[in-house]
Amino acid sequence: MARQTLSLRRRLRKTLRAAGAGVTRYVGNHPLVAGMTGTLVALAMAGLTLLTLGMGRADALDHARQTSQNLVSIISSDLERNVEIYDLSLQSIVDGARDEAALALPPEVRREVLFDRATTAAYLGGAYVIGPNGEVLASQNDDVHAAVRFADRDYFLAHQRSRSVGLYFSHPFHSRLRDGKLSIGLTRRIDGADGAFAGVALLAIRIEYFQHLLDRIDTGKLGSVFVVMDDGTLLARKPFSARDIGSSIAKSPTFELMSARDAGTYEAVSAMDGVRRMYTYARVPGTPLIAAVAPAVDEVLEPWWHRSRIAGVLTLTFGAVVVMVSWLLAFALRDKLRAQAALMRLAATDPLTGLGNRRVLDNRLDEEWRRARRSGQPLSVLFIDIDHFKHFNDAYGHASGDEALTTVAECISAVVRRSVDVVVRYGGEEFAVVLPETSAEGALSVAEKIRRKVQGRHVVQSHGEGVTVTVSVGCATGVPAAGERALDLLAAADRQLYAAKAGGRNRVSSGQGMAPSMAHDPSA
Template sequence: MAHQTLSRRRRWRRLLRRSRDSVTRYVGNHPLVAGMAGTLIAAAMAGLTLLTLQLGRADALDHARQTSQNLVSIISSDLERNVEIYDLSLQSMVDGARDPVVNALPPDLRRSVLFDRATTAAYLGGAYVIGPAGEVTAAQDAAINAAVRFADRDYFLVHQRSPTVGLYFSHPFHSRLRDGKLSIGLTRRVDNAKGEFAGIALLAIRIEYFQRLLDRIDTGQLGSVFIVMDDGTLLARKPFLGRDIGTSIAKSPTFQVMAERNAGTYVAVSSVDGVRRMYTFARVPGTPLIASVAPSVDEVLAPWWHRSRITGLLTLTFGAVFVMVSWALAFALRDRQRAQTALVRLAATDPLTGLSNRRVLDSRLDEEWRRARRTRQSLSALFIDIDHFKHFNDAYGHASGDEALIAVAESISATVRRSVDLVARYGGEEFAVLLPDTSAEGSRVVAEKIRRKVQAQSVLQSDGKTIPVTVSIGCATCIPADGAPASDLLGAADRQLYAAKAGGRNRVCSALQTAQSVEQDSSS
């Protein structure tokens, strides 16, 4: 078992090493991949950061929405509970006002029966029983101003006109009994024994009660929280503006959304101060009231913006550095690849003629020899030598000799055009041509073309004189036999070269046909 585990580990290590080497070779052969990969990685990092920031923004808004919902729930619960208590007091007042026994009691005793302890709450402005003509028939405190009438109040008229109203919330009004203090009235109808209208029971709630609820809510410097009636009448607001209390916001686009639903959250720009807020609202059960909390979106997102700027700056900085390093590496790898390519080319190229050198010839010959032996195809080689080159150098100088070598190399390259063929400088004034899949006749045709091409060339000296140049060429063709060395082919071509020189130069000799092919120009 231990041996198998060790073997598996070794196989994994070998696999990882091969994968790493493959990636290294690929990047080395394609240097710009490193720069593009670095750019893509940096872009991916930026994309992930942007996605994370967007998720963080959504989380911040969602957290603000949940917090606002909790605050709205607290406000709504407080209002619902107190309204329920006040309504019980109103019902008790209605029952007492309808009872003839209670009405027959002395004033102090009747007052104690009609008004329970709930009517003494801190933010209640007073508890009253009002008669059918709008006069106060009983009050929580002993003093009753008989001259004051309430027959014109909305909370009186609505009950007078309809016996089915139930609990009614009035619009804000300035109290006639408490020096004009702003209040709202909670009222219920009082009927006589015949079911006719006999007045109302009234609890006056001071506006300060609603404002006290809102003062405990922190929505930031630009946030807002308010309580409004379902017809758009504003009861309380934070930040507090006294002139707005009792006014209608029914035409405001922000309120119109609230009027259509029981609860919800939406983002809108306030028509009052132009601040973009997240409005979370809910109707208070059993009442015509709507509680809303509206923090500023900018303040909600301020911590997120702070983190986002830092994160974005760091991501941009590191991403830019990563991209620059990646492209610097890519350019360094490219320059290294170019240098290596140049070195390989220099190592494989004759610096004077630009042809392949002896090393490339030997390697290619061995390769083509094995291939020809495997496919049983013929392989031909040419050996080319410039005639009387030593005498040429002695007579005209080494500069002219170099020009002659270049002219001959260009002539050979212009004649041998197949991509599979190889032209190489063998050494000195000798050249070699390797012709795969070429018969003896075909190689002889190529050799004749080269000879004619060179013969048509002339080397131009510095004094303007031209010097004719000729070459002798030896050809050899064979189908490699098993066990035979590749050098035999070049040896055969070399022997034919010497035969061409011995035959008078400027001619082609073939290993399979020793007949001479001589062309003499007018100067020969």
């Protein structure tokens, strides 16, 4: 079992090495893949960073929203609890005020009967019994002023007109008994024995109560927290602005969204200072009050922006490095491939004529031989030799000899134009041509065209006359059969070349006969 496991591990390592080597070879042969891969990796890194940052932004806003909801809940609970306590005190005052005997008691006793200890709570501006004509019948603090009337107050008029008002929250007013201190009134109607309007029980809550409640809430430098009535009357706000207390924000777009539902969260630009905030609000149960917490969006996202800038710079830097290194590698691989290709071309190309060399002939002849064997088509080979080339070299110099070789190579290339044909310099003054799918007649025709074209070219000038060169060509054609080799066909063409030379040069010889030389025929 242990041996099997070890063998499996070895095979796995070999497979992984082979796969790695395959990838390396593929990238090495396709340099642009390296650059594109690096670019895609950098883009993936950037995309992942953007996705993470987007999720971080959403988390920051969600956390701020949850915190705001908790703060709104705290404010709402505090208001609801205190209003409930104040309402119990009001109901106690109403019950005591209905008893005419209680109102006839001495002031000290009357206060004990009408007003409980809750009316002495902090931020209460006073507890009062207002008569049917707006006069103060009783006061917790004994600040009864016969000349002061409250018949014009909104709370008085509301109770005077209807018995079904219940607990009433007044709009902010300046107290006539406490040097104009800003307060709101919590009131209930007092009915007489006959059910007629007999006055109002009033608890005056100093506006500082709401402001003190909000001062404990931290919403940042640009954040805001406020308490507003459902008709848009602002009772308290942080940051505090004395001129805003008692004003109406009913026409503000932010309040219009707020007044449409009992609770919610939304983002909007404040009409007061132009700061974009995230408003979280809720109605205080049993009251016409709405508590809202509105942190500034920029402050909520400030830590996120700080992290995002760092992450963005790092991602941009690393991404740029990855892209740069990837493309540098790609360009290096491309240059390497080009250099290798150039070396391969140099290794396979004759530097003088630009034709393929002996190595090219060996490779291509073998390939075409196998292809002809599979297809059953004939394969032809031409062997070409420049006549009396040594004498030409000795007579006109090696430069003219090189020119003669170049001229012959150009003539051969001009005749042999198919992409599948192969033209090479075999060595010295000899050339070879491989003609796939070409019959003996076709090969003979091509060879004759080459011979004529070479004969028609002047290579050098001597004594005012053009000097030509001629070539002898040997042709061999065969359909590959079992046991035969490509070199056999090449050797057959070489034999035909010697036959052409033996027959007088400047002629073509093939396995099927000799084409007569036209070197000295004037009609040629």
